[in-house]
Amino acid sequence: MIETLEQILVKIESFIAAASLFLLLGLSLFEIIARDFFDFGYPDIAIINRNLLIICGTMGAVLATSKLRHIKIDAMSTLMTQRQISLLRCPLSLFSAAICLLMSIHAVAFVTDEWHFAPINERWALPFDLIYPIGFGLLSLHFLLNCWRNNK
Numbered sequence: 001m002i003e004t005l006e007q008i009l010v011k012i013e014s015f016i017a018a019a020s021l022f023l024l025l026g027l028s029l030f031e032i033i034a035r036d037f038f039d040f041g042y043p044d045i046a047i048i049n050r051n052l053l054i055i056c057g058t059m060g061a062v063l064a065t066s067k068l069r070h071i072k073i074d075a076m077s078t079l080m081t082q083r084q085i086s087l088l089r090c091p092l093s094l095f096s097a098a099i100c101l102l103m104s105i106h107a108v109a110f111v112t113d114e115w116h117f118a119p120i121n122e123r124w125a126l127p128f129d130l131i132y133p134i135g136f137g138l139l140s141l142h143f144l145l146n147c148w149r150n151n152k
Contacts, residue, residue, distance in 0.1 A: 006145050010066050013138065017059035024052040044125075051128035058135035065142040090147040097143035104136035 027045050035041045064070045077085055111129045118126060 002145065002148060006066065006142075009138070009141070010063065013059050013062050013066070017056055017063065020052045020055040020059070024049055024056065027052070047125050048128075051125065051131070055128070055131050058131050062135060062138045062142060065139055065146070068146060093143045093147035097140045097147070100136045100140035100143060104133045104140060107132035107136055 027049055031041055031045045031049075061070065080088075111126070111133060114129055115123070115126055
């Protein structure tokens with residue numbers, strides 16, 4: 001059941017990452033052609049591209065975490081045995097999940113503040129900010145799933 005949930009999540013996250021990358025490339029190409037050949041452009045495309053880049057990076061981090069390919073600060077692992085490393089994997093995943101969950105909670109407060117204090121004409125871009133709490137929440141979930149998968 002949990003493996004199926006994880007597979008569905010990975011498929012959704014992969015689709016979001018690929019779609020945002022494709023849209024980022026398409027909008028960038030459109031902007032280049034519009035500016036170079038037709039002497040006009042849409043300034044909002046730069047804002048959309050910035051947000052799509054954040055979405056791509058966040059989904060990449062989530063996918064890397066789901067496959068245990070995320071960035072690890074493991075200076076101590078050279079001094080430890082493989083057994084010690086495997087014993088620490090779950091507690092470190094739980095710690096990482098707690099930190100990501102805390103970041104997700106604070107990201108919700110950030111998005112709420114952005115909504116309250118953003119000028120009316122800039123509120124159209126605020127739904128892109130939802131990637132922060134969603135991304136940290138997904139990271140937390142994948143760290144928990146990694147811990148569960150290692151304890152099986």
